[in-house]
Amino acid sequence: MVKPLMFEKPTGMRDTLPNLYRVKESIRKKTSTEMRQWGYEPIETPTLEYFDTVGYASAILEQQLFKLLDQQGHPLVLRPDMTAPIARIAASTLKEKQRPVRLTYDANVFRAQQREGGKTAEFEQVGVELIGDETVSADGEVIALMLSAMNRIELQDVQVAIGNVAFVHALLIDILGSEERAEVLKRYLYEKNYVGFRRHVESLSLSSIDKRRLEKLLKLRGGREVLDEAYGIAETEEARQALDDLVQLSDVLTSFGVEENVRFDLNLLMHMSYYTGVVFEAYSSNLGYPIGSGGRYDELLRRFDQQEAATGFGLRLDLLVEALGSAEVEQEQxxxxxxxxxxxxxxxxxxxxxxxxxxxxxxxxxxxxxxxxxxxxxxxxxxxxxxxxxxxxxx
Amino acid sequence: MNNEWLTIAMPKGRIFDEAVELLRLAGYDLPPEFEESRKLIIESESAGMRFILAKPMDVPTYVEHGVCDVGVAGKDVLIEEERDVYELLDLQISACYMAVAALPGYERKKDIAPKVATKYPNLASSYFRAQGEQVEMIKLNGSIELAPLVGLADRIVDIVSTGQTLKENGLVETEEMMTITSRLIVNPVSYRMKAAAIDEMVTRLEPVIAKEETSE
Structure with missing residues (x-):
């Protein structure tokens, strides 16, 4: 490692100069106002957390965590997301608070990057967590709020892909019989490797009908009609239940008037184990990376000794700025x-x-x-x- | 609309020719003089496609960052680069395989750290890890066969198509690691925002690939 030169910053770290600051500030104001107006109360959590609590519970891979030691030698992490710290609070300090709890945050999170090139190691995330509500209305509310926040900053051409990991899980278990075997195919989906998925399915000793069901999974994306097609390969109660939830969610989103901006994508899998139900990811046609994501994580609070339903989303402020592109904010006169x-x-x-x-x-x-x-x-x-x-x- | 144009990253050379041929068979109207151009960006108005000609190893980078919607990349490159892209189709072109090779009579020594020279350090180290062997990687950018000849490494990991280069340099293949073909890769946002164009491309390519495969 060469000694850094005077002007250099650690990999993935960026400065925010006045012009960019103004743009960020204006977006931050609008998105926060939107979340506050939906009744989400703002909170702050510390930048440093214990590795064994928040670091372990987080959805972010261990190699992406910034780790350090406190003076007693406990491993710490720079918070890699806000969901795990909020789960910690919900399961402790706010344990007695009346459910459902609606919280919003606006904070910098830290993820170590191997390669720079467009990937920041520290970025601002705005988002919400809705804790203690297991209804589909809650799933619908957070998706609608995410779209509403993006609409408020006038981001054009936005789309949200919605999946349900409970459906994928139920289907794979039904066909393959065991967690271990399901895990292999899940990993292909997680890695977006459809070629590997198909090849693995071919290699399995399954009936041709079951093989076709698995291959069909890869094609299940589009409008609401996709859900009807999905019923064709769902044979267990769990799988049908997961689809019923999506049908209901589709109705909820229609009530919110955002059906134009959502598509179903039943093989969407953003993490191997973190999410438990409806998951979603937001895109803008102006940018090559997803600008936000979220989903239901009913198991996370269990890691903090509390069994509770929860859902939420996070939007990346830096990517919103990029997606808005030329949006100039006027300098104060x-x-x-x-x-x-x-x-x-x-x-x-x-x-x-x-x-x-x-x-x-x-x-x-x-x-x-x-x-x-x-x-x-x-x-x-x-x-x-x-x-x-x-x-x-x-x- | 320009928005529905697909921007496609392609490696220069043989893969490009084969991929363009596949697209033609799939009914995309690409002009005949296409392959002869020396430009780095070439467009086809009629097919609604813009091709970016890149180094093979760089194709997934263009696609991951979304400056290209689609790309054609070898599986070797995909494993090595680990980019966040969809791997939608095996195009079954430019088939070859990845192999370990050494000088004849090579025996694994127990006492010193074995050295492996390769253009693919990530791919090679995860392969040896899976085999339960710890090796030291020496990254080279080409003419990998030199390494055992001059004593830089004991073994090499490289692409083999005919085995001719290995033979001419007096090396023998010790293990065949995996077969390699070119894949159709897609940016995760384009996969959603340009779903119609991408689905159509996949649907049109699938039967062409199946036919090519059976005719071989």
Missing amino acids: STCLIFSHERRAEAVREAKRLRENGETVVLQDIAGIADVDAFSQAYPKVEYLIGTNGGGSSE
């Missing part, structure tokens, strides 16, 4: 008061008066500027309070 020391007191009073009127005022001693013309160009309005004979001088 600020006035620059350039003064000389004789009229300092007057300038300070004037600045105070303008600020009280809600204006942004830069107060600058002319002696501190090397090139007055170049400096003042950055401001739409410039006032000079210079010399001893000015009208408003109090001296």
